[in-house]
Amino acid sequence: xxxxxxxxxxxxxxxxxxxxxxxxxxxxxxxxxxISMVYSQSEIQQKEVFLLERIDSPNYANSSGLxxxxxxxxxxxxxxxIQALCTELQNPxxxxxxxxxxxxxxxxxxxMLAEYDEQEVVKEVLELYxxxxxxxxxxxxxxxxxxxxxxxxxxxxxxxxxxxxxSVALSLRKSPIIRYQANSKLAKELGTRVDDIMNKESSLFxxxxxxxxxxxxxxxxxxxxxxxxxxxxxxxxxxxxxTINNNRVNLxxxxxxxxxxxxxxxxxxxxxxxxxxxxxxxGEIGQNIKQLMDQFQAKAKSHQKIESIADMKSFxxxxxxxxxxxxxxxxxxxxxxxxxxxxxxxxxxDVSEVEQEMSSQNDHSHHLSSVKKLIQDEKIRHHDAAxxxxxxxxxxxxxxxNETSTLIELLRKRGIxxxxxxxxxxxxxxxxxxxxxxxxxxxxxxxxxxxxxFKGLSGVDNVYTQHKPLLHDILxxxxxxKLKDMxxxxxxxxxxxxxxQDIIVFIVGGATYExxxxxxxxxxxxxxxxxxLGGTTIHNSNSFxxxxxxxxxxxxxxxxxxxxxxLRNVRFN
Numbered sequence: 001x002x003x004x005x006x007x008x009x010x011x012x013x014x015x016x017x018x019x020x021x022x023x024x025x026x027x028x029x030x031x032x033x034x035i036s037m038v039y040s041q042s043e044i045q046q047k048e049v050f051l052l053e054r055i056d057s058p059n060y061a062n063s064s065g066l067x068x069x070x071x072x073x074x075x076x077x078x079x080x081x082i083q084a085l086c087t088e089l090q091n092p093x094x095x096x097x098x099x100x101x102x103x104x105x106x107x108x109x110x111x112m113l114a115e116y117d118e119q120e121v122v123k124e125v126l127e128l129y130x131x132x133x134x135x136x137x138x139x140x141x142x143x144x145x146x147x148x149x150x151x152x153x154x155x156x157x158x159x160x161x162x163x164x165x166x167s168v169a170l171s172l173r174k175s176p177i178i179r180y181q182a183n184s185k186l187a188k189e190l191g192t193r194v195d196d197i198m199n200k201e202s203s204l205f206x207x208x209x210x211x212x213x214x215x216x217x218x219x220x221x222x223x224x225x226x227x228x229x230x231x232x233x234x235x236x237x238x239x240x241x242x243t244i245n246n247n248r249v250n251l252x253x254x255x256x257x258x259x260x261x262x263x264x265x266x267x268x269x270x271x272x273x274x275x276x277x278x279x280x281x282x283g284e285i286g287q288n289i290k291q292l293m294d295q296f297q298a299k300a301k302s303h304q305k306i307e308s309i310a311d312m313k314s315f316x317x318x319x320x321x322x323x324x325x326x327x328x329x330x331x332x333x334x335x336x337x338x339x340x341x342x343x344x345x346x347x348x349x350d351v352s353e354v355e356q357e358m359s360s361q362n363d364h365s366h367h368l369s370s371v372k373k374l375i376q377d378e379k380i381r382h383h384d385a386a387x388x389x390x391x392x393x394x395x396x397x398x399x400x401x402n403e404t405s406t407l408i409e410l411l412r413k414r415g416i417x418x419x420x421x422x423x424x425x426x427x428x429x430x431x432x433x434x435x436x437x438x439x440x441x442x443x444x445x446x447x448x449x450x451x452x453x454f455k456g457l458s459g460v461d462n463v464y465t466q467h468k469p470l471l472h473d474i475l476x477x478x479x480x481x482k483l484k485d486m487x488x489x490x491x492x493x494x495x496x497x498x499x500x501q502d503i504i505v506f507i508v509g510g511a512t513y514e515x516x517x518x519x520x521x522x523x524x525x526x527x528x529x530x531x532x533l534g535g536t537t538i539h540n541s542n543s544f545x546x547x548x549x550x551x552x553x554x555x556x557x558x559x560x561x562x563x564x565x566x567l568r569n570v571r572f573n
Contacts, residue, residue, distance in 0.1 A: 001502055001532045003134040004269060006171040007038045010128040014072055015047040018098045018124070022050040024066075026073045028081055029056055031102055033143065033246050035074070037133050040270055055084050065093020072098050076131065077105040086116040098124045103131040103167045104201060131167035133246065135538060136268065136278070138523060139516045140168060143246075144536040145543060146550035147509060151430070153186055161536060162193045165215065165506060168534065169198070175205040176215040176504060178491040179483075183437040184219035186508045191217045191491045199492075214500035216478070216488065220509025220535075220547075222438055223470035224394060224431035225359050227512050227544035228387050230352040234285050235278045236513035238266065238335060240540045241342050254338050264331045273328050279517050282343070289336050296329045350374065351384045358391045359467045362441065364399055367392060375410055385411060386420040387541060390427050395441055397433050397564075405570050418573050423545050425560060425567055430548045434563045437487060438470055471505065471515045471533075475522050478503060479529055503531045510547060511535030 015023070025044065027035065032054060035044065041052065053060050055075065071094035075081040085099070099113070104127060113122065133141045142164040147157035169176055178195050180187040194215070198205050220227070231240045242249050244266060252262040268275035273292055277285050343349065354370045357363075371392050375385040389411060393404040408421055429435075477483040481499060505519070511533055519533045537543065552560055557572050 001172050001174075001504070001530050002137040003132070003140045003168070003171070003532065004038050004137045007034065007130045007134045010130045010171065011035060011039060011044075012047075014074060014098070014100050014128060015044075015049060018070060018072060019096070021048065021070060023048055023070045023072050024051045024053055024094060025049045026053045026055050026060075026071055026075075028054065028075050028078075030076050030143070031074045033133060034102065034130055037135065037247055037267075038269055040265075040267075043270075055081065055088070063093065067093070067095045069094050070096045070098065072100065074100045074102065074128070077101040077103055077109065082109045082112065085113060089113065089116040089121065090118070092119055092121045095121065097122045098126075100126050100128045102128060103163050104129075104197075104204070129167040129170035132164045132534070135247075136516060136520075138519050138532050139511070139538075140532070140534040141511070141538045142534070142536050146547050147536045148186070148547070148551040149553070150555065151551055153189060157536065158190065158193070161190055161506075161508070162197060165190070165194050165504075165534075166197050166201075168504065168532075169194075169215070170204060172502075172504075172532075173207045173209075174213040174502060174504070175207055175209065176213040176502075177498065177500070178215045178217065179488045180217040180491065181219050181222060181437060182487050182489055183435075184217075184221070184508070187217040187219050188491075190506075190508060191215075195491045211502070212498045212500040213502040213504070214478075214498075215504045215506065216474075218471070218474070218505065218507045220507055220539075220544075221431040221435045223436075223440060224427060224544075225391060225440060225467070226469040226471075226514050227510070227539045228391055228541050229355050229359065229467060229514065230348050230384075231514060232282045232352070233279050233513070233517055234274070234282075235266070236517065237282065237339055239513055239538070241339060242335070243540060243542070244538075249335065251334065251338065257334060257338070258330075261331060261334050264335065266335075271328060273332055279520055282339075285336055286340075289332055292329055292332065345379075346381045346384060347377070347379050348384070351380060351388065354388060355391055356467055358388075358395050362395075364396055364401060367395070368403055371407060372410065375407065376414065378414070382414075382416045382420060383541070385414070386416060386423065390424050393424055393428055394432065397428060402566050405567055408567070408570055419549075420545075422557065422572055423548065425557070425564055425570075425572075426548045426552050427545075428564045428567070429560050429562065430551060432563050438473075440470060467514075469512070469515045469518050471507075472518050472522070475503075475505075475518070475531060479526055501529055503529065505531060505533050507533075507535040509535070510537040510539040510544065512539050 032052075044052070049072070050069065053063075055073070073085065075085070089097070099122060110125060113125070133143050135141055142161060144157050144160055147154055147161065175198065178191045180191040182188075231237045235244070238244055238249060242251070247265055247267045249264050249266055250262070251257045251264060265271070266274050268278055273288070277288055280288065351374060354367070354374060357370070358367050361367075371388045374380050374388055389404065389407045392407060396402050396404075404424070408424060411421060474483065478500075507515070516533055519531045523529070523531055537547075539547065561567060
């Protein structure tokens with residue numbers, strides 16, 4: 001199950017099967033992102049695509065078009081897009097239209113398009129099931145930054161999630177049995193809706209499968225710790241400290257970064273160094289960056305002497321690779337340099353050590369002392385200080401000597417924003433012990449944390465990386481047939497007495513890159529199983545807190561504090 005391979009296959013089908021000749025590719029905002037995740041603009045243009053246009057752009061509506069060009073339309077089957085296509089077909093800009101929808105399209109909408117196609121310019125209408133963002137081969141996102149309103153599904157987010165999961169299953173030719181987290185109304189509702197579509201469109205899901213496939217729907221609220229932790233592998237670290245948005249990283253706010261590097265693309269499909277280092281830890285990346293620079297310098301030196309026609313020919317032939325290597329060196333040196341600067345400036349190793357200890361051990365007095373010490377250190381960022389209190393509040397929510405209110409007052413004294421202070425209470429209501437069905441902090445099973453030594457960038461002594469997401473235990477139970485039906489029931493009347501080799505995990509409320517690493521490692525450890533991870537979005541700690549804030553938008557603070565009695569006396573503006 002490779003979602004990048006699935007999306008590429010559909011894009012190839014779309015660009016290769018229409019008549020030869022120069023084409024225009026007409027997309028909407030979301031399908032533009034879907035394609036850009038797996039193909040660069042130059043790669044698309046090599047497929048005889050002369051021009052890329054957006055149907056939802058005001059400039060496109062006023063353009064005249066070129067009748068001798070063919071138009072490939074790749075659009076989501078939304079009412080807005082159907083209406084825009086009808087308007088387009090009434091007065092066509094191009095000579096022929098090949099219409100490809102990213103998901104199941106209603107027959108009534110096809111009929112409407114036919115009625116508007118009076119000039120008979122539409123040559124083909126097909127459904128291509130790529131209604132999701134393929135991030136890594138084993139990771140996809142639906143690009144929904146916030147999916148809840150008052151801790152229930154946002155109607156639009158639910159519909160988009162149903163469509164996304166249906167298209168993932170169809171693109172991978174799977175008809176999965178569905179299980180869901182029992183205590184989550186959101187997981188159950190999503191699973192039921194997807195099952196309804198699969199039954200309604202049973203002919204589309206009539207695949208000859210070798211063995212069983214499973215879709216298991218989880219709720220982010222069951223593991224609120226993973227999105228809060230400082231990360232130490234390349235992809236996860238960049239997302240936590242810089243934010244990756246559809247494979248793009250905006251560096252324009254970092255001082256000293258050259259203008260040509262104000263936005264960089266990090267795509268494993270287009271960048272061999274990134275593909276090799278995506279799951280490497282901080283120290284290993286430092287070593288590999290040095291090797292990349294040595295390789296570049298060796299090549300640069302070898303091209304300094306061009307004394308003959310043969311030398312020129314050799315240089316010209318290798319120039320594209322040389323130029324690409326040059327761009328990669330500057331890009332990764334810049335990114336890793338900024339990461340290193342932030343690690344030292346904000347004392348992230350110290351922060352991470354305490355985070356990891358709290359996530360893995362049960363030692364209240366020691367942890368309370370460590371958190372107090374760090375949050376009173378002005379060198380620690382406000383955001384990191386607040387995260388430490390959040391992790392403490394979750395870990396010791398029901399402890400008899402809980403001092404979350406004291407820590408909130410210490411944060412207030414150092415001038416932390418009211419928003420971050422409220423986020424602590426929101427988090428406890430969103431994902432406190434009352435909201436979780438699994439015990440995140442089982443002291444008896446907690447492994448004593450160990451230090452792993454990293455070599456590479458100077459100044460990196462060691463870093464804690466002992467934490468394992470809850471997803472790790474769920475996958476282990478799945479493959480050992482120990483996942484309890486009572487906690488993860490099956491949707492519909494299907495039996496749970498099966499062993500699925502192909503497993504799609506979807507997290508309502510967003511997945512993380514740490515969980516992506518967990519799945520990557522799991523797939524290597526269990527070659528007979530194939531796990532794919534997806535989420536409504538891919539979170540870092542900032543976006544996770546924004547998701548929580550949106551879930552309580554418009555709620556009175558007193559009504560939010562149902563399950564935080566020890567915080568009743570904490571005042572908020």
